[in-house]
Amino acid sequence: MPDRQRADARRNYARILAVAEEEVAAHGAAASLEQIARTAGVGSATVRRHFPTRRALLEAVSHQRIEALCVRAQELTGEGDSRNALLEWLTDVVAYCVDARGLAAALLYDEDPLRENSCATLIEEAGEPLLRRAVRDGAAAADVTVADLIALIVGIVLATEHHPDPAAAADRLFRMAVAGLSPCGPTGDAVR
Structure with a gap:
């Protein structure tokens, strides 16, 4: 199970980053973290786990x-x-x-x-x-x-x-x- 979690975490990271790039391009540095989480299909806690700030x-x-x-x-x-x-x-x-x-x-x-x-x-x-x-x-x-x-x-x-x-x-x-x-x-x- 740990290997699967690492693979899931890597996929989540990549998905969050891809969505964040789009959101930041559209809305600048004030892009909504909650919107990034929703669009990436993850919870806001997952976003904060990968990107604490x-x-x-x-x-x-x-x-x-x-x-x-x-x-x-x-x-x-x-x-x-x-x-x-x-x-x-x-x-x-x-x-x-x-x-x-x-x-x-x-x-x-x-x-x-x-x-x-x-x-x-x-x-x-x-x-x-x-x-x-x-x-x-x-x-x-x-x-x-x-x-x-x-x-x-x-x-x-x-x-x-x-x-x-x-x-x-x-x-x-x-x-x-x-x-x-x-x-x-x-x-x-x-x-x-």
Whole structure:
């Protein structure tokens, strides 16, 4: 019987996660846990057994996309201009946060040492080589951290989530933040 229970638990986990991905895509981070349980055909206690907190569920929903961003960071590490590589990856992070409808905050590092945030850890570790290279090349300030950049992105995404075109608004604000307020960016090009 224990093997059957493990198989049932694995099936429940997969079903809950699949339903949660759909619900979060439709309703954002505020998706109803009770609705997820009903749609998955399990009790709310089963959902809570697999995902003890809403944050744990949101992190699980985010995990696959986060892994894709990590792979993308690896692909860009060592590629071409270090500033452009870092900005290309950060632009992908902005796009993910906009698409993730309310999951952007899952990328923020949690100051509580008792609570691990695997999404934040994965993103920070993935972006670190890109940032280090940009710092080494003088394309980023030495005191900037990946956590700083993610906090900036999350702030932009949260500020634009109710905009009629959140992707365009977030992209515009991110590019403005990168370029600064002057009419010309660091390369002398006009800010767009």
